[in-house]
Amino acid sequence: MEKQKVLVAGASGYLGRHAVREFATRGYSVRALVRDREKLSTEGPNLEPPISEFVTEYFTADALDTRTMKGACKGMDLVFSCMGLTKPQDHISSEQVDHLGNRALLEDAIACGVRKFIYISVFNAEKMMESDIVKAHELFVRDLKASGMPYTVIRPTAYFSDMGMFFNMARSGHIYLFGDGSNRFNPIHGADLAKVCADAAERNETEIDVGGPETFTYNETNIMAFKTLGLKPSITHVPMWIADAGLFLTGLFNKPLASVMTFAISVSRFDNVAPPTGSKGLADFYSALAAKG
Numbered sequence: 001m002e003k004q005k006v007l008v009a010g011a012s013g014y015l016g017r018h019a020v021r022e023f024a025t026r027g028y029s030v031r032a033l034v035r036d037r038e039k040l041s042t043e044g045p046n047l048e049p050p051i052s053e054f055v056t057e058y059f060t061a062d063a064l065d066t067r068t069m070k071g072a073c074k075g076m077d078l079v080f081s082c083m084g085l086t087k088p089q090d091h092i093s094s095e096q097v098d099h100l101g102n103r104a105l106l107e108d109a110i111a112c113g114v115r116k117f118i119y120i121s122v123f124n125a126e127k128m129m130e131s132d133i134v135k136a137h138e139l140f141v142r143d144l145k146a147s148g149m150p151y152t153v154i155r156p157t158a159y160f161s162d163m164g165m166f167f168n169m170a171r172s173g174h175i176y177l178f179g180d181g182s183n184r185f186n187p188i189h190g191a192d193l194a195k196v197c198a199d200a201a202e203r204n205e206t207e208i209d210v211g212g213p214e215t216f217t218y219n220e221t222n223i224m225a226f227k228t229l230g231l232k233p234s235i236t237h238v239p240m241w242i243a244d245a246g247l248f249l250t251g252l253f254n255k256p257l258a259s260v261m262t263f264a265i266s267v268s269r270f271d272n273v274a275p276p277t278g279s280k281g282l283a284d285f286y287s288a289l290a291a292k293g
């Protein structure tokens with residue numbers, strides 16, 4: 001039987017690399033949609049694997065120029081997209097990348113007769129629509145649902161790559177947290193999430209909420225980071241009203257940073273515990289980061 005072919009958009013990112021490896025290991029032929037293929041040949045900052053060996057072919061495109069998406073899906077059976085703007089960038093909005101970039105990809109998928117589109121949004125999105133990032137994801141979800149294309153939307157909690165960001169803060173000696181740190185969440189390793197993504201290719205669910213196997217408070221994960229590094233925990237809890245005031249001021253002069261801050265503040269307001277899956281624990285991830293130096 002001929003191999004199933006999947007286009008992975010966002011292949012150079014944290015989840016994208018794990019997804020490329022998972023699909024390829026399951027026997028799919030993978031086309032990676034990238035801006036810079038060189039990135040795929042080295043390990044990422046959060047221990048994401050180098051993945052060049054798993055990629056059958058590349059398609060170079062940039063969501064900021066939607067015309068470049070044309071032909072990306074030619075000959076593909078499936079599209080998996082975790083293409084998104086996750087870090088502040090001058091003059092670039094989530095609307096451009098997460099909504100309009102993915103919409104251009106969807107239009108190409110429809111034109112090319114793709115059988116299914118799998119998309120990554122965010123767990124608890126409906127509670128965070130004040131965030132530009134979440135809103136852009138959900139505007140795309142709306143387009144996807146209206147398009148007639150068979151789809152699965154996967155809504156994960158925080159990734160271990162976010163935990164890596166806090167780990168780096170701990171390395172520098174101090175962590176700032178929005179709120180009192182008592183809210184609970186179950187972060188997920190990219191490899192565990194990639195399995196859910198690849199399973200979705202062969203299943204019929206249209207929406208999947210998913211988190212990792214362990215639930216923590218934000219305080220617990222950060223204390224764990226300090227302890228792994230052999231450091232005394234040092235955490236400042238920024239009260240939500242100060243966070244909101246800081247956000248207002250930031251929004252006046254730095255919109256990209258305010259966008260990321262809005263998401264970070266929104267997600268800190270409540271518990272984010274999704275149905276658990278996977279086997280990879282946070283303590284092992286932190287130990288591996290510490291060993292890497």
Ligand SMILES: NC(=O)c1ccc[n+]([C@@H]2O[C@H](COP(=O)([O-])OP(=O)(O)OC[C@H]3O[C@@H](n4cnc5c(N)ncnc54)[C@H](OP(=O)(O)O)[C@@H]3O)[C@@H](O)[C@H]2O)c1
Pocket residue numbers: 009010011012013014015016034035036039061062063064082083084085086087097098101120121122123156157158159160161162
């Ligand atoms: N991190 C989390 O905790 C979390 C939780 C829930 C949902 N999500 C969502 O999951 C998705 C993946 O997250 P991640 O942490 O894996 O993100 P990531 O590591 O930042 O990867 C994002 C990917 O999107 C690509 N991309 C960004 N701008 C692009 C553009 N203009 N044109 C083409 N490609 C572009 C990046 O390519 P380059 O390498 O070229 O920049 C990269 O491959 C995002 O939509 C994110 O919002 C994340």
